[in-house]
Amino acid sequence: MEIHELKNRINDPRVIENLLKAIRKLSDRIGPVRIMHVCGTHEHEIVRFGLRSLLPQEVEIISGPGCPVCVTPKRDIDRAIFLADRCIITTYGDMYRVPSNSGSFEAATSEGNDIRVVYSITDALDIAANEDKEVIHFGIGFETTSPASAAVLIDQPRNFSILSVHRLIPPALSFLLSPGEAKVDALLNPGHVSTIIGTEVYEDISKKFRIPQVVTGFEPADILLGIYMVMKQINEGRCEVENGYKRAIKREGNRKAQKILKEVFYIKDAEWRGFPEILDSGYGIRDKYEEWDALKKFEDELGDFVYEDQGEKGCRCGEVLRGLIKPEECGLFREVCSPSNPVGACMVSSEGACNIAFKFG
Amino acid sequence: MCLAIPAKVIEVDKGVGKVDFGGVLRTVRLDLLEDVKSGDYVLVHVGFAIEKLDEEEAIECFKIWGAYGDTRA
Ligand code: SF4
Numbered sequence A: 001m002e003i004h005e006l007k008n009r010i011n012d013p014r015v016i017e018n019l020l021k022a023i024r025k026l027s028d029r030i031g032p033v034r035i036m037h038v039c040g041t042h043e044h045e046i047v048r049f050g051l052r053s054l055l056p057q058e059v060e061i062i063s064g065p066g067c068p069v070c071v072t073p074k075r076d077i078d079r080a081i082f083l084a085d086r087c088i089i090t091t092y093g094d095m096y097r098v099p100s101n102s103g104s105f106e107a108a109t110s111e112g113n114d115i116r117v118v119y120s121i122t123d124a125l126d127i128a129a130n131e132d133k134e135v136i137h138f139g140i141g142f143e144t145t146s147p148a149s150a151a152v153l154i155d156q157p158r159n160f161s162i163l164s165v166h167r168l169i170p171p172a173l174s175f176l177l178s179p180g181e182a183k184v185d186a187l188l189n190p191g192h193v194s195t196i197i198g199t200e201v202y203e204d205i206s207k208k209f210r211i212p213q214v215v216t217g218f219e220p221a222d223i224l225l226g227i228y229m230v231m232k233q234i235n236e237g238r239c240e241v242e243n244g245y246k247r248a249i250k251r252e253g254n255r256k257a258q259k260i261l262k263e264v265f266y267i268k269d270a271e272w273r274g275f276p277e278i279l280d281s282g283y284g285i286r287d288k289y290e291e292w293d294a295l296k297k298f299e300d301e302l303g304d305f306v307y308e309d310q311g312e313k314g315c316r317c318g319e320v321l322r323g324l325i326k327p328e329e330c331g332l333f334r335e336v337c338s339p340s341n342p343v344g345a346c347m348v349s350s351e352g353a354c355n356i357a358f359k360f361g
Numbered sequence B: 001m002c003l004a005i006p007a008k009v010i011e012v013d014k015g016v017g018k019v020d021f022g023g024v025l026r027t028v029r030l031d032l033l034e035d036v037k038s039g040d041y042v043l044v045h046v047g048f049a050i051e052k053l054d055e056e057e058a059i060e061c062f063k064i065w066g067a068y069g070d071t072r073a
Helices: A003-010 A013-030 A040-048 A074-083 A093-097 A105-110 A121-130 A146-154 A169-176 A191-197 A200-209 A220-236 A255-264 A287-292 A317-321 A353-360 B055-066
Strands: A033-037 A059-063 A088-092 A114-118 A135-139 A160-164 A186-190 A213-216 A241-243 A265-270 A278-285 B005-013 B016-021 B024-029 B041-045 B048-053
Touching: A003 B005, A003 B055, A013 A220, A013 B055, A033 A040, A033 A220, A040 A059, A040 A186, A040 A191, A040 A220, A040 A353, A059 A220, A074 A088, A074 A105, A074 A135, A074 A160, A088 A093, A088 A121, A093 A105, A093 A114, A105 A114, A114 A121, A121 A135, A121 A146, A121 A160, A135 A146, A146 A160, A146 A255, A146 B048, A160 A278, A160 A287, A169 A186, A169 A191, A169 A200, A169 A278, A186 A191, A186 A220, A191 A213, A191 A255, A191 B041, A191 B048, A200 A213, A200 A241, A213 A220, A220 B055, A255 A265, A278 A287, A317 A353, B005 B024, B005 B048, B016 B041, B024 B041, B024 B048
Parallel strands: A033 A059, A033 A186, A088 A114, A088 A135, A135 A160, A186 A213, A213 A241
Antiparallel strands: A265 A278, B005 B016, B005 B041, B016 B024, B041 B048
């Protein structure tokens, strides 16, 4: 079977209709629920297919901090820009226009720095192999993306280092469920992060916070299935981790990728844009690979790097990322802040909640 | 950013695979997976295959929802 046939089969209109029927039935029984997802791709697909409008009014789907570009602190962007006068910086596309304190990668390029967008970190390696200048790859992304960074460092490439801003999802979930944050009844866990980390890692969270979780895929039918499965748990009073994306995810995850991650990275406390520092939520590069760690390799130069936070200029990305407000509730949305003139990161990235709300709203 | 696209593996050569994204061919790294064979379906993210896809499982999972094959439904 070809991929598109599989997609058609999964999203068969009968499947969609039956899932919606089952969701409506459960909704009548359990009343209002707030379900949070933490994946930019989920938000994108939910809005693209208008899934919210198909759901009963009592079922609210809120968007959490699922966009790696959006949660990357301004300090780290500025740090990379600071190093750009002596190196080539490579970055994944969405990061290029994100505003930081000292501008953005885009602005730094127009000032004569060499900052290039790559599709894969292997493209960055190719650049390093063909240039005399050092290449620093700006390593953003969750557990889905981090193994690629780890895998290339194992090969000990020439002329190359990574500024690791990689982040881990489960610690962010624990943070979001702590008192004072958005009230959430259930979680749809990110499918592609979970291909790497599996489903087992979420089990303690369900126990500790008494919350149902379903690891969810990305087809419209997958997302509806995830919603149905968490609602079924709520109806039955269960708080478990279930796998709604079995075709791609094993309970233990991708062991080989986990081993590679562990070989190269250690886990540290880390800042997320819009959040306070989150315990054990970032990947740093181990001493064994310090030669490829931009923070170590350019330690002397970075001694002169000073960062002064200039505040958010009315941008409420932090609250958007924490599921506390919807993009439309930000006073700058649409009139002042738009994809062509973004104030915050959430308006730049194609996975940012503000950008998605603007484009499809 | 965490988008991963399904593709079919056409050729495997020492940790690198040629894959088909519904007509578009690309080379991807296979470092993160064990025993990838041509004909396998994989999910590709930033140039790396991150997991294999089990199509049987997909059909199994949604069969009950669609009543596939039942023309009366
Ligand atoms: S609309 Fe713009 S300014 Fe408001 S929260 Fe979103 S990105 Fe920030």
